Amino acid sequence: MRWDKPIGTLLLLWPTLWGLWIAADGKPDALIAAIFCLGTFLMRSAGCVINDYADRDFDAHVARTSQRPFARGAVSKKEALLLAAFLALLSFLLVLPLNHLTWLLSVPAVLIAASYPFTKRFFPMPQAYLGIAFSFGIPMAFAAQTNQVPALAWILLLANVFWVLAYDTAYAIADKPDDLKIGIKTSAITLGDYDVAAVMAFHLLFLAVMAGVGLRLGLLWPYYLGLALAAALMALQYRDIRHRDRALCFKAFLDNNRVGAAIFAGLLLSYWLR
DSSP: OOTTOTHHHHHHHHHHHHHHHHHTTTOOOHHHHHHHHHHHHHHHHHHHHHHHHHTTTTGGGSGGGTTSHHHHTOSOHHHHHHHHHHHHHHHHHHHTTSOHHHHHHHHHHHHHHHHHHHHTTTOSOHHHHHHHHHHTHHHHHHHHHHSSOOHHHHHHHHHHHHHHHHHHHHHHHHHHHHHHHHTOOOHHHHHGGGHHHHHHHHHHHHHHHHHHHHHHHTOOHHHHHHHHHHHHHHHHHHHHHTTOOHHHHHHHHHTHHHHHHHHHHHHHHHHHHO
């Protein structure tokens, strides 16, 4: 479940919180916010288990994943599937106090999250599919808060897909030599020599769409300050990934937690000043 490595939960949580605050015009329902925070944690945990199950024949051959439970022979397939089912059930129980539209959206959310690990076998850009999985908390947040999913929710989802493409391609650059040997698909492999340039282009697209969202909502200067800080952090990531050093590429991936936090802080302050 990788509870000792919360980066995945945080990268999943930031866009969900953006969606909650925007949907509620800066005043989200406390119970809904608590449900989404805990649900994000549980679904990320379930996703990790399914990912390890799907990659059980590959992880032992990748340096970064060679000590995961399946790679070490520490768990069985049955144990992993039962654990994933239990975590998914807990997530479903969390959704029950919410409205029917949120229930309906939880179905594709679970299906997309569970099927993502298998896309690495055939889809040349599985990071784009992961982007949808990591962004589905946004329309669910709008559904829970307002009982509708407006166009703005899907625009936010698109922005977040660009962000996921950026940071998960950097992550994939770190594993590129091993992934080429075992024959799985990643955006870093598909993009070839343009992988680093693509990471920065995806970051720019993300920032552009998020700036457009701010203009549409009439957000105040702290939001744009948050975007500017995020842009500065992204520029520093280029320094880390440009030579494709494994450790530095992984560091760049981890640093995206600060990007998400900067944007959320700007959003919070903007609503507070209104």
